[in-house]
Amino acid sequence: MNNKTTTIEIDLDVYQAIVNYSNYINEPANDVLKRLLSLQNEMHPLQKENQKTETGGLMVKGVFLKSGLKLRKYYKGKLLEAAVRDGYIEYNNKKYTSPSAAAVNAANRSVNGWKFWEYYDENNNKWKLLDTLQNK
Secondary structure, three states: OOOOOOOOOOOHHHHHHHHHOOOOOOOOHHHHHHHHOOOOOOOOHHHHHOOEOOOOOEEEOOEEEOOOOEEEEEEOOEEEEEEEEOOEEEEOOEEEOOHHHHHHHHHOOOOOHHHHOEEEEOOOOEEEEHHHHHHO
């Protein structure tokens, strides 16, 4: 394996595209590009974890997001809405494999999707920060 690296400059839209293609939160850009360019055969352990499930939900970083889970964010005076469907987070007619990938697209900047999105807790009939699911 060649461990030599170099630094490159990329535009913000290229960076956002890399984040959108990420399979899990904080997947290194180098890993995303290797996968997209078919330069890597092995699946990263976290990539295996963020996969579609038979029930249509999505497992992300050890947290199961059930199909139909509603997400929202009030951002810059607008209500942004997303939902978990068919093993993805759908936002603005696009599919994402992590809350952060969807949040980066929504905010048009780098953000932590777990702290960005709220989810609707049907048990309590309240909106809660998605991050609270990681602490259960």
